[in-house]
Amino acid sequence: MAARRALKAVLVDLNGTLHIEDAAVPGAQEALKRLRGTSVMVRFVTNTTKESKQDLLERLRKLEFEISEDEIFTSLTAARSLVEQKQVRPMLLVDDRALPDFKGIQTNDPNAVVIGLAPEHFHYQVLNQAFRLLLDGAPLIAIHKARYYKRKDGLALGPGPFVTALEYATDTPATVVGKPETTFFLEALRSTGCSPEEAVMIGDGNTERQTRRKSALLPTSLARASRRPWITSCSTCCEPLWQRNREQLETRSGWVPHRSAPGSLRADRVLPLFSCALIRKKGIELQPATKPR
């Protein structure tokens, strides 16, 4: 029997779910408004190594989404959070545009290395400097370990290979803080005060191939070609719930469960799910509306 669990927080992926590049996903603004009408806390999450929160905020506001800065949680935020927790002074190998997110953090006489997508820093002298710090015991914090990304002139090396190089040279693993690492989701939830069992993540499944299954936060195989939003759950408790109710979900909502991702559903429409009777009926209750957020 599925336990009735109150849904208290929602993590919403940005690119691919709320918007695709510079265009809003149709219906998303409306869906967000309806979401605000509930008492659910919302966080907008994204892996980025070169957009500061301000940049993201501007882009989203231009697309007419009502969002405040403290609702945005990026992989850069996660990195900053970790740096603060460890009380270290990082050597920041990140894009210049990401620096505002580290404002106020001490960086001289570094005793840690933070590494994001920053090709301008990935040449020998700088990496060697980082290597020497790490060999002396400094922690290595990686925003994420993407293998490569697309540029106009083709594929280009991401931060992952250089993180791997440093890990090998120093025989110490990096702490990766971006999606789909558990740390990322837990940190994003921390500011809501909710536990994973009380939260749901909505994403488009366009996550790197190396998804970890440590916490059943995301399905293991994702349809990269598809840009349609997935609904996944943050806790293993929710997975059996979706599976048991698959048939009803199909007929009631027109959603198609995707074979390769047990425990998640492919939605043809994003976010209206919150207003869908489905949620209330299938054991996830929305708290009665109090103040809109």
Next chain:
Amino acid sequence: MAAWAKRLAGVRGVLLDISGVLYDSGEGGGTPIDGSVEAVARLKRSQLKVRFCTNESQKSRGELVRLLRRLGFNISEDEVTAPAPAACQILKERGLRPHLLIHDGVRPEFDQIDTSNPNCVVMADAGDDFSYRNMNQAFQLLMELERPVLISLGKGRYYKETSGLMLDVGAYMKALEYACGIEAEVVGKPSPEFFRSALQAMGLEAHQAVMIGDDIVGDVGGAQQCGMRALQVRTGKFRPSDEHHPEVQADGYVDNLAEAVDLLLQHAHE
């Protein structure tokens, strides 16, 4: 006297690592390690066969030997087993045309190799030439190949220069392996073929030889896996934690090459 030195009985030949044992590279070419010039001279005067077994891949053998001779070492090119010639052999055998991710210093070793229309990547210790741009070029090529082949001259994690420790080819090899989802082929220590070719050049069997190196895994571990004895020096890239390595236990730990040679000359003929 070290009790373990008795283990050196029966040794007929010595394989010497170069960087970190003979000298530390760096400014002006480099600096000989204390006692090493004399140690090599003593070895040469003895009955023991001597061969140099190096993963040096920033310079050609010619350049390396010229530099070492300038520093006072008794060494010639035909006494050196190095990875670039071994790689060229493999390229010829397999009809491979490489894109070279290397430092210009070692380019002469590849003069006889066809590098047009590359169908593989050969990487060496490129040092400063491990720029993002050069790495990306190699990466893009590998991704375009139907059957990507990546050959790495050694897989060392770091080595010592006079200014400090330096990232070695192994780290960059891992970077490309990760980026492309492939596994590189290693030419050089610790690959067994490499050690065997050095032994062959000396005309000795593994159990008759001892390797002296500063890399606990690449030199010592690699040599032992081939059936040789191996000594770890406390010069070069050595770090105290190497004496408690979880996987490799050297046959002996010596302060430097000079001490190793002292013990060898005392015990090898017992």
